[in-house]
Amino acid sequence: MIVLEILCSVGCKKAEIDPFPASGAVAGWQKTSDTRTFAAKDLWQYIDGDAEHYLSAGVISTSTSDYRYQDKLDAVVDVYTMGDATGAQKAFDTDPSRSARTVALGDAGIAYEQSVTFRKGPSLVRIVAYENTPDAQSALLALAHGVEAKL
Amino acid sequence: MKSRRDFLKSAATGAALLGSRSRLGLAAMIQQQVSGASSRVVVARDAALGKPGAQLDEQRVLALLDRAMAAYTGREKPAEAWQKIVPKGKVIGLKINGLGGRGISTHAVLVQAISERLQQAGVPAGDIVVWDRNARDIEACGMTIATDAGRVRCYGSDVAGYEDGEEACGSARLRMSKILTRECGMVISLPILKDHEIAGLTFTMKNMYGVIDRPYLLHGGNCNPGVADLNAIPVVREKVSFTVGDALTSVYDGGPSFHPERLWYPGALIVGQDRVAVDTIALEMIERKRAEEGLPTVEAVGRPAHYIDTAADAAHRLGTNDPKRIHLMEI
Numbered sequence: 001m002i003v004l005e006i007l008c009s010v011g012c013k014k015a016e017i018d019p020f021p022a023s024g025a026v027a028g029w030q031k032t033s034d035t036r037t038f039a040a041k042d043l044w045q046y047i048d049g050d051a052e053h054y055l056s057a058g059v060i061s062t063s064t065s066d067y068r069y070q071d072k073l074d075a076v077v078d079v080y081t082m083g084d085a086t087g088a089q090k091a092f093d094t095d096p097s098r099s100a101r102t103v104a105l106g107d108a109g110i111a112y113e114q115s116v117t118f119r120k121g122p123s124l125v126r127i128v129a130y131e132n133t134p135d136a137q138s139a140l141l142a143l144a145h146g147v148e149a150k151l
Numbered sequence: 152m153k154s155r156r157d158f159l160k161s162a163a164t165g166a167a168l169l170g171s172r173s174r175l176g177l178a179a180m181i182q183q184q185v186s187g188a189s190s191r192v193v194v195a196r197d198a199a200l201g202k203p204g205a206q207l208d209e210q211r212v213l214a215l216l217d218r219a220m221a222a223y224t225g226r227e228k229p230a231e232a233w234q235k236i237v238p239k240g241k242v243i244g245l246k247i248n249g250l251g252g253r254g255i256s257t258h259a260v261l262v263q264a265i266s267e268r269l270q271q272a273g274v275p276a277g278d279i280v281v282w283d284r285n286a287r288d289i290e291a292c293g294m295t296i297a298t299d300a301g302r303v304r305c306y307g308s309d310v311a312g313y314e315d316g317e318e319a320c321g322s323a324r325l326r327m328s329k330i331l332t333r334e335c336g337m338v339i340s341l342p343i344l345k346d347h348e349i350a351g352l353t354f355t356m357k358n359m360y361g362v363i364d365r366p367y368l369l370h371g372g373n374c375n376p377g378v379a380d381l382n383a384i385p386v387v388r389e390k391v392s393f394t395v396g397d398a399l400t401s402v403y404d405g406g407p408s409f410h411p412e413r414l415w416y417p418g419a420l421i422v423g424q425d426r427v428a429v430d431t432i433a434l435e436m437i438e439r440k441r442a443e444e445g446l447p448t449v450e451a452v453g454r455p456a457h458y459i460d461t462a463a464d465a466a467h468r469l470g471t472n473d474p475k476r477i478h479l480m481e482i
Contacts, residue, residue: 044367048250048360049407050348052370076252095405099412114411128409130254132203 019079019123019150020065026146028139032074033066053094054080054124058087069139073131077147080124088119103141106148113137116144120151189478190425190471192432195219196481200399201418207399213264216395219422220268222482233272236393236424241336243274245281246391248342248358249288254409257341257397259293261420265339265395266303277301282330284361285309306330313364321380323368331362331386338391340426344398344417344433345406346441350374351449351456353407354433355394355426356382356469378458379467382426388469394429396421403440415440427462427470428477434459 023030036046040059043051047062054062063079082088085107092108095117100110106120114129114136125147129136197215200207220232237243245265247257266279277300283289285307286296297305308328317324331338342358349370350357356378360366369377381387398419405413417436423429434456438448449456463472471477 044365047408048366049350049353049370051367053348074253112412128254128411130409130411132411 017151019063019125019147020077021143021146021150026143028070029143029146030068031065032068035063035065037061037063054082054091057091057094057124058083059091067143069129069143073129073133073136073139075127075129075140075143077143078126078128079147079151080126082122082124085119085121088122088124091124092117092119103144105141105144106151109144111137111141114140116140118144118148120148123151125151189476190423190428191223191478191480192421192423192425192428193219193223194398194419194421194432194436194479194481195222196417196419198418201416203414203416207258207260209260209263212258212260212399213267215418215420216261216264216268218482219395219420222480223422229268230271230273233268233274237269237272237274237339238337239273242278242280242334243269244330244335244338244390245279246331246338246340246358246361247281247283247289247292247294248353248361249283249291250361251291251343251345251402251407252409253291253293254411255343255345255400255402255406255414256288256292257343258399261395261397261399262292262294262341265341276303279303280330280334281305282311282328283307288361308362308364318384318386320363320369320384321376323365323377325368325381326364327384327386328362328364331390335390337393340391340394340396342394342396344396344401344421344436346402346404346413346437346449347374347407347454347456348405349454350378350458351454352430352434352437352459354421355396355429356458356462357430359387359391362387373454373457375455375458376461376467379462379464379469382462382469383467391426393424394422394426396429396433398433398436401437401440403437403444404446425470425477427459427472429470430456430459430462431472431474431477432479 020035038046039061059080061081065077067075100112103109103111105118109118114132116127118125127140127144195215195218217229221227224232224235226232249256294305311329313326340355340358342354345353347353359381398417398421401415402413403415459472462469
């Protein structure tokens with residue numbers, strides 16, 4: 001019985017997902033920082049003030065990494081892992097999106113010129129570019145698809 | 152009672168007068184205009200700086216700072232203007248705000264402009280400390296960590312540490328950054344103008360959340376009375392005595408994080424000694440922009456900035472939020 005429990009605790013452990021594409025995995029994009037992860041209780045260290053938005057939706061952890069596209073566009077990818085898909089939907093739906101366009105990403109997605117947000121299962125992903133270039137949105141969408149594929 | 156909208160309208164008229172009479176001598180004019188007890192707030196704008204995506208022109212930012220300081224102090228020479236504000240022989244802290252990350256943090260070009268003018272006013276470079284919570288926030292502002300004595304230093308509370316003893320702040324107990332308590336004799340607050348998901352507004356008083364170890368303890372009740380209580384702690388009240396607020400770029404909704412789709416470029420600096428008056432004007436700017444964008448007020452969306460009223464109340468006495476007692480100069 002004890003052996004079975006140990007086996008199960010090892011074998012049943014869900015593999016930790018790394019949603020961040022490596023450099024070159026998405027054409028033109030380089031991963032330029034290490035991934036940082038914040039537990040819910042420490043989220044204020046990363047986004048104090050905005051943390052409540054995600055905490056109220058049941059965030060468990062948040063991971064973030066920086067990216068650069070063809071040496072002309074810097075972006076940050078934030079992945080919020082919620083307790084379940086309902087939490088991801090709640091966080092997604094309460095974010096204003098008046099002028100966004102809907103994009104086919106995960107369970108639901110929206111895009112602006114300089115940002116893409118989507119949810120897939122318990123994950124909410126937000127990708128934001130710091131510059132606005134003519135190809136920013138298409139580049140961000142490509143990166144978003146790269147993240148989506150790893151979730 | 153004069154409404155806030157009327158107040159802003161008349162302030163704008165005053166600004167026009169100020170512009171047309173600028174050659175008459177600012178000192179005399181300010182002396183003439185400021186009769187009776189009032190808190191002066193200067194909003195200085197440069198339309199050329201209010202453009203999306205453009206790299207900020209260092210010389211224009213410096214010139215805008217000089218205009219703001221001249222209007223505020225009545226001294227047209229920048230060095231003399233700063234000498235009216237900063238005490239001699241003290242370490243001057245510049246509390247920046249990089250919480251929102253790159254894109255919506257205090258601009259390095261403004262920090263550099265102030266550092267330059269402080270040195271011209273006689274503050275040794277080694278007596279200037281640019282600081283925030285940690286290295287990440289500092290880098291978000293475009294600054295780099297520097298700790299060499301004799302140069303302008305730049306580092307975070309993560310390096311300097313927090314006091315072991317706790318300060319009572321309402322029901323919370325907090326530890327203060329040693330940069331504030333031990334290093335600086337005076338602190339100039341350099342917030343960046345933002346809407347705030349909880350507090351409605353984050354500007355100069357809310358910037359003080361970056362001087363304590365656990366700011367989330369003060370988020371209850373839309374940060375009210377947390378912001379007012381924190382600013383009323385003696386070391387904050389006494390040392391943080393001037394604001395050069397960065398409204399070159401702002402986020403009018405969705406703050407405090409970076410939301411490029413809700414950025415706005417006022418191209419302005421907001422300057423003053425009365426932190427409550429400064430925040431009152433800052434909130435008006437955010438509300439005007441939200442109205443232009445067809446958005447409801449921050450109060451209507453459930454994040455009223457009532458901490459401003461609390462900061463002005465008899466228990467806190469941090470300044471005035473009464474439009475009749477704020478002498479707004481828009482230039």
